Amino acid sequence: MLIDINAYVGNWPFKQMAYTTCEALLKKMNQFGVDKAAVANMSGILYKNCQTANESLFDELNSNKTFTERLMPFAIINPTYPGWKSDFNKCVKAGIKGLRIYPQYHDYKLTDATCIELVKMARDEDLVVGLTVRMVDSRQKSWMDLDQVAGTAKSEQGLVDLLSVIKEVPDTKYFILNLANGYQLKNEDFELLMKSKVLLDTSGRSLTNMAQAIAFYGADKFAFGTHAPVLDYLTGMLRIESLRDGEASESTKELLRWRNAQKMLNL
């Protein structure tokens, strides 16, 4: 049993994705034995009005019963764009399991009042809020993408940069996705993460040694994720499946494969 907490359909404006539809994503899931996936329409990240991408996703999901059985919609909401509260409510009615928010692409800060309000609304609806460390590796990004480059003075954000909203709204459930630029927190930040309802997905580059990551945070802080189709479908799975018995028992692997996600998503 596998639940992917970090999948997408849709288009990225700077590079052709290998697959863009629910049907194609489901084909990958079937090929590699994945049961369910939390999915957002990435087209919405670069749309001014991202609700149109959410609506496209809902239409596509509703076109096929298997899609609705296997794919769990996550809405992209920009809390600085007119009508976002109405969009949020429509998405809740459409059956979303959570939100993904992109402050860097939508030009606001996680601590802005409007973002905090959105995250509290998600909490009140028992939705998960997805925070993505990065969509693409900045070293090969388009010159039209975010103006930050790993290894320079204006570098990519990291896990620590996402904590401000968790501090503000600690009782919301969070997915932290595509970990890059380190994962180890210290002192108060570590304590905050440990006591919060947070799952880190296994797709990101920073997880160079999964056994060490589990030893650091505990197995109840991680869940299988692909960041597909931006990243390949199997690396996030390999981090789990290549754990030795002495590093993770079969029951621990089940937490990582699906049980942690199942609990967070109320499945």
Add this chain to the structure above:
Amino acid sequence: MVMTRREFSVGGTVSFFGLMTGISPADFKGSASQKDEFDLMKEVKKYRKIDAYATSNFSLDQLRDQIDFADRLSIEKMFVGMPMTPIAATPEEIRRINDTVIKGVKAFPDRLVGEFTINPTYKKEAIDEINRCVDNGLVGTRLYNQVKISDPWYEPIIEKLSALKMIVFMHGECQLGVGGYQMKYGVGKSPSTSTPEDFVAAANKFPDANFQFAHIGGGGDWECMCKTFEDTPNIYVDTGGSNNEENMIDFALKYLGEDRLFFGTDNSYYQSIGKVLASNLSEQQKRKLFFENYNGLLKKGGFGVN
């Protein structure tokens, strides 16, 4: 009690599953039967692997970690060199670096093959150093940014390596800016760094030499790299690096063909295997990428793995 995916797909176990998890059996019934059985670690173990791009500081701790990952992921051999050398490295510094490799690989002689580096701007010393390293069992190069690979300083080096039937393996960058093309977004790369265009110039000058461009997953624009190398048959690439974008491997196959792809990690083990196994390459193409292509070139110089 742990339930496998095979057990889960059997109708009789679904109710039990639901009781265990709280998930309604109806949520999964039917859909589960559409899934293929897939055992990732069985796929990992199916393919023999030579890591054509491993990097180490050769401390015993790091070497142990590297061998641990090699064991975990069925990597038989690692061709390993030291990290980036200073651009102005003197012959004495180069010898010290290579001595570290010569000594380091002896910790795991059955698993590690060392690579040597040189500074081509010291012409005589560089040739002498190649001879010394070959005598000490090192195979192939780990070249860096002292001068571009197309620079005349490299000509005697490439001739020498070609005569030894060793692969000319150099670290390169796609472009010296971000995402290729736009130098106004430069990120401080040395102007002496070799780009794909420099590799093509060198490879055309020495058609009998074999070149390995390091890690198309190393962060640069892999589409740009593969397109630049399309018509230069003596340039090979390894698919290592921390970047594991979907479609990278399929794109490389499309532009370079199935014979010019090597497996490499640059110590990003999960990504380097995950992206190949997730690709649409056939089993035989994966076999070639993981093992046969690189080993075929090694064999020409008598350095192959049995």
